[in-house]
Amino acid sequence: MPKHYRPPGKKKEGTAATFITRTKAVRNLQVTLPHFRKLCILKGVFPREPKKKIHGSEKTYYHVKDINFLMHEPLRGKLWDIKAYKKKIKKARGKKNKDMVERLLDCQPTYKLDRLVLERYPTFVDALRDLDDCLTMVHLFATLPAMESEHIQVDRIHNCRRLSHEWQAYISRTHSLRRTFISVKGIYYQAEVEGQKITWLTPHALQQVVTDDVDFNVMLTFLEFYETLLGFVNFKLYHSINVKYPPILDPRLEALADELYALCRYIATGSRTLSGNSQSGISSESEQTGNKKMNSESEESEVRLAQLQHQLPANERGALMNMMEDVNGADEEDQDTKECKSLFKDFKFFLSREVPRESLLFIIPAFGGLVSWEGDGAPFMETDEDVTHQIVDRPSLGRKFLSREYVQPQWIFDCINARIILPTEQYLLGRVPPPHLSPFVDNEAEGYVPEYAETIKRLQAAARRQVLPLPGLDPMDFSDPGSLLAEGIIDRAEANEAAEQRQKLLKLEQQYHDELKMELQGVTFSAVASKGNSQIPPAGDVEVEEGASKALDQVAEDELNLSKVSMSRRQRGLMEAIQIGKERKRNKIELLKERRKNSEANRKG
Amino acid sequence: MAKLKIRDKKVKIAITKDKKKKDKADPEAVPELPAEYSSPTRDEEHSDSRDVSQSSDSERSCEINEVEENDLHHPAEESDSSEDEVAPRNTIGDVPLEWYKDEEHIGYDIAGRKIKKHARKDKIESFLAGVDDSKNWRKIYDEYNDEEVELTKKEMKLIKRLLQGSTPHTEVDPYAPYVDWFDWEDKGHPLSNAPEPKRRFIPSKWEHKKVVKYIRAIRKGWIKFEKPEEEPRHYLLWGDDSTSAESKRQGLKYIPAPKPKLAGHEESYNPSLEYIPTQEEINSYQLMYEEDRPKFIPKRYESLRNVPAYENALKEGFDRCLDLYLCPRTRKKRINIDPESLKPKLPSRKDLKPYPSKCYLEYLGHSGPVKSVSVEISGQWLASGSTDGTIRLWEVETGRCLKVWEVGQPVNHVAWNPLPQLPILAASAGHDVLLLDTGLGDAEEQHRITELLHVEESASTDDRDLVSWAREEMYGGIRLKHTKAVANVEWHRKGDYFTTFSRDTKAVLLHQLSKKQTHNPFKKLRGLAVSAVFHPTRSIFFISTKNHIRIYDLLKSKLINKLETGLQEVSSVAVHPGGDNLIVGSKEGKMCWFDMDLSSRPYKILKTHPKDITNVAFHRSYPLFASSSEDCTAYVFHGMVYSDLNQNPLIVPLEILRGHASSKYGGVLDCKFHPRQPWLFTAGADSVIKLYCH
Structure with a gap:
């Protein structure tokens, strides 16, 4: 008898055995559909695409192993328990047994997702890799209003806010923010943590539109997992910079809704005390006890510190400067971080009321700037003499300081993306700023470079003291070696290397030039290859001489047609698809x- | 009676009340008593008790006053219990009196003053006093209050009645008729007259059981009153990542969800102007299909403060959630290949030379679309038939028009006799097939031709015949008169037989030139014939209908094979000179290559032309074949057939020949190879014949 005896007539192997439909899975698991959904979301189980959909193409299929995985999930039992418990409460309520209801409500069964987080993301890097959706969702919910009708509790919203601020504080503190982009949908941020690029979107800080075509149950289940995940990620990150988690915040700043600033201060002070403690030398053997002690000590000190901060005047500059100066661990930072850290090093910003404060409070310190705002708890006032830039977003301003520049918020974002301090003329108060370009687009790959991107590129090059050829040069001009030489040396520092490279470049240029000439004369590459030099133009061939380009097109098309004829149908389809894709891309660029x-013509006319 | 009784009780109440109000109540109020209240009995009482104590008398009068007032206000609301209401003068309560036996006082009055004991009379004295007083028997000593009470007459009566066992008051009628003050009928709830049950006075058994249950539940920990201790919510979940055993994901291989697409320039709040579509473009989106419509329309805001909340933020978040848990995930290899690599590896065209590639000569002269061309077997002469009703004879090398036959009807097809010594041209024009003497060749050949083309007039008068063989008067030769328009003429390789068929009848006729006979051997043909061709070496005949090609053995006159083209409508057929391969052109622009040794299905289908294929042709000696089409092009292919049966034929597209102008009659209508040279003749609807050379 084989190991897995299968009774005759029961055909169960192959696709039929490895994939089951959702209905069957739900029935096998003995859970309701909402619970199944919840389990799938929390466990990260998703449908699979079997090669052959045996039970119908309209059905959803799950892998049997996935379902077995769910089957052995303790959470399934927990969900059952909770369901039974809810029934108990309902029953007590029906019997008007108020005491019982209260007692039952007091100690409801709960479940934890810690183990699931570890199971889904066995290493920290895995978790970071999948953090994009998590962050976007948490930031979205942080801006949502609490809605009882949709079971969105206030404490969840607050938790989301807290988590997002903790994350931002970490990013800001470690200067790992790389790119930012204001889109219509919100503000995109891209940070680099442990080599992982993490991108997230925060909605604009406005009242969100709540639509009714959204199933909040699903979203809240996702949020549940994401909250746990982000909590643990934050813990790990704070641990890595020697800050205690969860942070104890200055209650006054918290009350003023400046959690981010409070967190920044907390991290700064916390890391200082803790690093001091760790430097005092705790042997590795007694680390555990030491840690415990340290924790308790630090806790005490935290509390004291929080109290102390509470007593301190908020705009006490000394503490803030301390915080900024006390950036440790410079040795392990890479070039990128250093660059980011020192972008706004010499600047001091002041935010007007109308600018998105939270975003800028996050960004500017991330790039090494000092920032304050209008309102209570601000570190310095508007009248501070040292303020170099004031971020405003209004058509005009009554009173101006001559010592500072009044720029629009976009300037900050563009500077960050370009990694240079851009000239402020175009961003000044009351002007329409230049186009805001996405830092996520590879213009060269896309095939179209917007005008302002070129400007920025030139400015970047100028900042690096390099001379690049002027944009908009024809390839013919570029291929001219003389002009290239006249453009200047590409790299002055390494003259000989550059010279070699230039030689190579020139050679390639020359070759390209020749080919172009030949093509213009009406010889295709294939023709050259096939016919070689012994090509005699036939007397009857009138068309070729009529219009070289037309004939060339014709030849190319013929070439394509001929190759298409001998292809298999599959390959032909693929080729056509590729061509359609290319064509579409080209059309898009053409349209742009x-x-x-047209717009340039309009501007002139 | 009941009222009176109540009033009596009131008196008692009033006494206590009055004791409280002693100082407040005005004694002068007595004479102002209303007359009605001073009943004669009362007066009597008063007079009786007057000598007992003056003060008490005055008190009582006051009491009455009060009582009557009270009575006025609340006539029947006093309680029935009488005992408690006579508050005694002494306030010590119900304590044994012997406690005060040795004291000088018997107790305290309501103000807390001691009430002194009266001087105790000795027994004799009291006896003597009793003897003297006739009313002594009525006097009772009240121990509690330490006074003697003289019972009134009324009280005596009352006591007497009580002793008799009747009602104390005479006014009470114990047998009065019962008045049911409660109307039972209308009320929903009867008042129970049942005595209080015992269970009301003993602790409940079930309550006890419940309590026991709770106690047990609490003891065993089923009911918990305090919440479980909260553990720290977050801790260091990921330790050092070096432990490889733990850092392995369980279960199936994890496929991470694809990350959402990052925002491009057009999503900016302030994009460059070129990213913003014009109003017309936005309007044109409405005309698109919903799935083609762009999801996001870029918009420009002059400053950051103008940017509103994004209305789809929640929706997009939700969609992402749905994608994450509802979409099947599969790993798909992204095809990022160079389209060049898709092209099959074919031998270089240079190696496959020679083949026709360049237009070398044009034969001009026809005034209508040239429907057909045919090259003489020696390769020296070219015949062409056109819809302008002429057949022309050309010299191939020079392009000179040698001869013109004015037929009068549009010529559908021309074909040279394949024998070099018999330069006879067969042409189909309208209902007729003409066998023309071209006048080429030497005298001996001419003689044979004229002999061959001689027809007796009488032989062809029979009406039953399918075809009548007649003499062509104008040019000399034979005119075969058909009943329907003839589409095609094809010669047998030996030059004696030829076949004709029409597009209107199913009949495919075989004609024998030497005997001037006509047969119709294929009676059971299904569908109309499209093309009919002789096998180049064997006595096999191919008839093509719309979808199938039937292969007949002419000697045995039976069907050998049937080829399924799978095409919608076959337009032309050509047989490889080897005889085992066949190409079929169709009206949908596809060309099929059949290897008849291999299968009855196409070996290869080449999708060449976008329009109808008009004709296909094999070269007699070179491994070349060609197709001509309505789209004004002709394709030249290399088609090598190997003698080794295991090796499949090699088909390489070589060249697209252009040059014909398109007209309303179509593009290229016919193509034929030169019998010796790798040259191709194409006949165009633009009335030009072109020669393509290598």
Whole structure:
């Protein structure tokens, strides 16, 4: 008898055995559909695409192993328990047994997702890799209003706010923010943590539109997992910079809704005390006890510190400067971080009321700037003499300080993306700022470079003291070696290397040039290859001489057609798809170019 | 009676009340008593008790006053219990009197003053006093209050009645008729007259049981009153990542969800102007299909403060959630290949030379679309038939028009006799097939031709015949008159037989030139014939209908094979000179290559032309074949057939020949190879014949 005896007539192997439909899975698991959904979301189980959909193409299929995985999940039992408990409460309520209801409500069974987080993300890097959705969701919920009708509790919203601020504080503190982008949908941020690029979107800090075509149950289940995940990630991150988690915040700042600032201060002070403690030398053997002690000590000190801060005047500059100066661990930072850290090093910003404060409070310190705002708890006032830039977003301003520049918030974002301090003329108060470009687009790969991107590129090059050829040069001009030489040396520091490279470049250029000439004369590459030099133009061939380009197109098309004829149908389809894709891309670029031409014409006319 | 009784009790109450109000109540109020209240009995009482104590008398009068007032206000609301209401003068309560036996006082009055004991009379004295007083028997000593009470007459009566066992008051009628003050009928709830049950006075058994249950539940920990201790919510979940055993994910291989697409320039709040579509473009989106419509329309805001909340933020978040848990995830290899690599590896065209590639000569002269061309077997002469009703004879090398036959009807097809010594041209024009003497060749050949083309007039008068063989008067030769328009003429390789068929009848006719006979051997043909071709070496005949090609053995006159083209409508057929391969052109622009040794299905289907294929042709000696189409092009292919049966034929597209102008009659209508040279003749609807050379 085989190991797995299968009774005759029961055909169960292959796809039929490895994939089951959702209905069957739900029945096997003995849970309700909402619970199944919840389990799937929390466990990260998703449907699979079997090669052959045996039970119908409209059905959803799950892998049997996935379902077995769910089957052995303790959470399933917990959900059962909770369901039974709810029934108990309902029953007590029905019997008007108020005491019992209260007692039951007091100690409801709960479940924890810690183990699930570890199971889904066995290493920390795995968790970071999947953090994009998590952060976007948490930031979205942080801006949502609490809605009882949708079971969105206030404490969840607060938790989301707290988690997002903790994350931002960490990013800001470690200067790991890389790119930012204000889109219509919100503000995108991209940070680099442990080599992972993490991108998230925060909605604009406005009242969100709550639509009714959204199933909040699903979203809240996701949020549940994401909250846990982000909590643990934050813990790990704070642990890595020697700060205690969860942080104890200055209650006054918290009351003023400046959690981020409070957190920043907390981290700064916390890391200082803790690093001091760890430097005092705790042997590795007695680390556990030491840690415990340290924790308790630090806890005490935290509390004291929080109290102390509470007593301190908020705009006490000494503490803030301390915080900024006391950035440790410079040795392990990479070039990128250093660059980011020192971008706004010499600047002091003041935010007007109308600018998105939370975002800027997060960004500016992340790039090494000092920032204050209008309101209570601000570290310095508007009248501070040292303020170099004031971020405003209004058509005009009554009173101005001559010592500072009044710029629009976009300037900050563009500076960050370009990694240079851009000239402020275009961003000044009351002007329409230049176009805000996405830092996530590879313009070269896309095939279209917006005008302002070129400007920024030139400015970047200028900042690095390099001379790049002027944009908009024709390839013909570029291929001219003389002009290239006249453009200047590409790299002055390494003259000989550059010279070699230039030689190579010139050679390639020359070759390209020749080919171009040949093509213009009406010889295709294939023709050159096939016919070689012994090509005699036939007397009857009138068309080729009529229009070289037309004939060339014709030849190319013929070439394509001929190759298509001998292809298999599958390959032909693939090729056509590729061509359609290319064509679409080209059309898009063409459209952009045309619009640009039109707008330029409008501007002139 | 009941009222009176109550009033009596009131008196008692009033006494106590009055004791409290002693100082407040005005004694002068007595004479002002209303007359009605001073009943004669009362007066009597008063007079009786007057000598007992003056003060008490005055008190009583006051009491009455009060009582009557009270009575006025609350006539029947006093309680029935009488005992408690006579508050005694002494306030010590119900304590044994012997406690005060040795004291000088008997107790305290309501103000807390001691009430002194009266001087105790000795027994004799009291006896003597009793003897003297006739009313002594009525006097009772009240120990409690330490006074003698003289019972009134009324009281005596009352006592007497009580002793008799009747009602104390005479006014009470114990047998009065019962008045049911409660109307039972209308009320929903009867008042129970049942005595209080015993269970009301003993602790409940069930309550006890419940309590026991709770106690047990609490003891065993089923009911918990305090919440479980909260553990720290977050801790260091990921230790050092070096432990590889733990850092392995369980279960199936994890497929991470694809990350959402990052925002491009167009999503900016302030994009460059070129990213913003014009109003017309936005309007044109409405005309698109919903799935083609762009999801996001870029918009420009002059400053950051103008940017509103994004209305789809929640929706997009939700969609992402749905994608994460509802979408099947599979790993798909992203095809990022160069389209060049898709092209099959074919031998270089240079190696496959020679083949026709360049237009070398044009034969001009026809005034209508040239429907058909045919090259003489020696390769020196070219015949062409056109819809302008002429057949022309050309010299191939020079392009000179040698001869023109004015037929009068549009010529559908021309074909040279394949024998070099018999330069006879067969042409189908309208209902007729003409066998023309071209006048080429030497005298001996001419003689044979004229002999061959001689027809007796009488032989062809029979009406039953399918075809009548007649003499062509104008040009000399034979005119075969058909009943329907003839589409095609094909010669047998030996030059004696030829076949004709029409597009209107199913009949495919075989004609024998030497005997001037006509047969119709294929009676059971299904569908109309599209093309009919002789096998180049064997006596096999191919008839093509719309979808199938039937292969007949002419000697045995039976069907050998049937080829399924799978095409919608076959337009032309050509047989490889080897005889085992066949190409079929169709009206949907596809060309099929059949290897008849291999299968009855196509070996290869080549999708060449976008329009109808008009003709296909094999070269007699070179491994070349060609197709001509309505789209004004002709394709030249290399088609090598190997003698080794295991090796499949090699098909390489070589060249697309252009040059014909398109007209309303179509593009290229016919193509034929030169019998010796790798040259191709194409006949165009633009009335030009072109020669393509290598």
